[in-house]
Amino acid sequence: MPAITLPDGSVRSFDGPVTGTTVAESIGAGLAKAALAMEVDGQLSDIRQSIKADAKVRFITKKDPESLELIRHDAAHVLAEAVQDLFPGTQVTIGPSIEHGFYYDFFRPEPFTPEDFAAIEAKMKEIVARAEPFEREVWPRDAAIAFFEERGESFKAELIRDLPETEDISIYRQGQWLDLCRGPHLRTTKDVGTAFKLMKVAGAYWRGDHRNPMLTRVYGTAWRDQKELDAYLLQLEEAEKRDHRRIGREMGLFHFQEEAVGQVFWHAKGWRVYSVLQDYMRRAQTRHGYQEVRTPQLVDRGLWEASGHWDKYRHHMFVATVEDEDKTLALKPMNCPCHVQIFRHGLRSYRELPLRMAEFGACHRYEPSGALHGLMRVRGFTQDDAHIFCTEDQIAAETVQFVQMLHEVYQDLGFEHVRVKFADRPEQRAGSEAVWDKAEAALKEACAVAGVEYEYNPGEGAFYGPKLEFVLRDAIGRDWQCGTLQVDLVLPERLDASYVGEDSAKHRPVMLHRAILGSFERFLGILIEQHAGRFPLWLAPVQVVVASIVSDAAPYAQEVAAALRNVGLVAEADARNDKINAKVREHSVGRVPVILVVGRREAEEGTVAMRRLGSQAQEVLTLDQAIATLSHEATPPDLRKKA
């Protein structure tokens, strides 16, 4: 006698086990038609599943976010059927829904190409139109293995073998085709709809392990209706337009070339943005009580052995030798061991703690070639790195202060939305279990004190300690992990850092590793994409162009530009013999935030006609007014607050 409790609190009783379909019908024809699936006691399930006991039931319709996930997962099944129909002999493996869509991994000697997409999509639409019901069956394990083995589906058979004994082997049929799947699914293939599109093919390792065979992955996107699909495709175009590699080239900010793979040639304009950001960070650090240091690029291998990095990362380090000397040095891949050397230099007292040591540390790592990606992943980069040497008692207070500083910085840089993840001990790690217990507990407690809410990111900590990862969201909804705070009880031990306590005995300090931007290179990439190259005035590589209309006004244009430079603005005069239309266009395309147009009139009156990027309006100001307005606006946010 199952009693079904609905979200509105009403209860319906049935004589025996009932399917969701029946329950929905009992409520109304409209719901029966709209209900795609259901949630039984919080568990998503097929609507045709029968409910045997009392339960809370909620029906999933297209309006619910869960429907998207179902549509995408079912689209993957439809894709797999279409592919096996068109390309016999292709083995199926897995095909989940993902953010924005779905994929399916196939095994086939010949990879697919995007030219195959039209045929596959057409076949998928055919399958959708057939409205095949998704039917769930539970098979005996051995029979399922034998079935897939016989069909030559060895990957599927392997999956079944590895499923826990307790789990049902569920098979979903759609007409003639079937697949091993946990479910749940929609009612029929028709519910998938036609708002899907195959996007790209790529390789992917079987079970995500690089020692396994490479499969061919077909990516698709799927939505509830055409409008959603179109909006998504538009957003992709938008992201492409914001690509920092493209904008970097267009604005002349930086370039890469073969002779220095994965390293940035910063051009004057790009370096200006970099420098402004670095100056800003330096002020923030000073304000928060950091002392800035600088440590060597090339450091003897022995130090890396002592820190444990040689053992774990030697293949990712650039190593240098000198012919006349029997020594191996490595370009530093990180700064911590060097900072410990400064800490160790001379006796340290507990009175000096917490000691906050910062460095804009230039590091080099031999990143795998396939990982390189514009400014986002490079081999030579500069961290806004710092290490806080402190006592265990100071961890919480330092965390509070760091989190506050990080939020200040992100806010000043225009990022409002920040999430935090807590990454705990990885499989490969240094330090005893007891030390890890202590470090994780300390960091958790510090979060509690700092009022930081986090989600877990299990097993993703650094090899020497747990970490907080700070993830910010950009203007078009993408997430970037930038900041980090790590509690390290291991390195101080390994590198023998100590201080003299109140009891005049030696003690081990705790080391907090922290960064806010992560690396300047990557963060500038993010900033470029965040603003689509249209930087706020204080960060813009060229802040103002003074464009003359006639050559009679050229000297005045030079004069105005010089006056702006005198108050610290980055201003250029464009006194070329060209039409004003061409100049306005060129500097607009170049994303210069402010164009001051000057002709005979302005030259005579001592005024400028100001035009802002993205607007066609112009405002005539006296030169003094323009200077006052612009120099205020170009003041970095931290300095403006004080003023």
Added chain:
RNA sequence: GCUGCUGUAGCUCAGUGGUAGAGCACUCCCUUGGUAAGGGAGAGGUCGACAGUUCAAUCCUGUCCAGCAGCACCA
């Protein structure tokens, strides 16, 4: 690193087994024009590198390098 794709002028791209083209950008000339492209001329390329096939290779084949997408990696 793995799989697939790509590599021709600064940029975007066309093209051919007989050593190359367009548009924009660049230089010069004309034009002095009031807010997103005024006109003309010129210059610019070891066709990613190295081998091989061929009478002949930018084009075909192989190796390597780099880039792109995804995977794996990210102290």
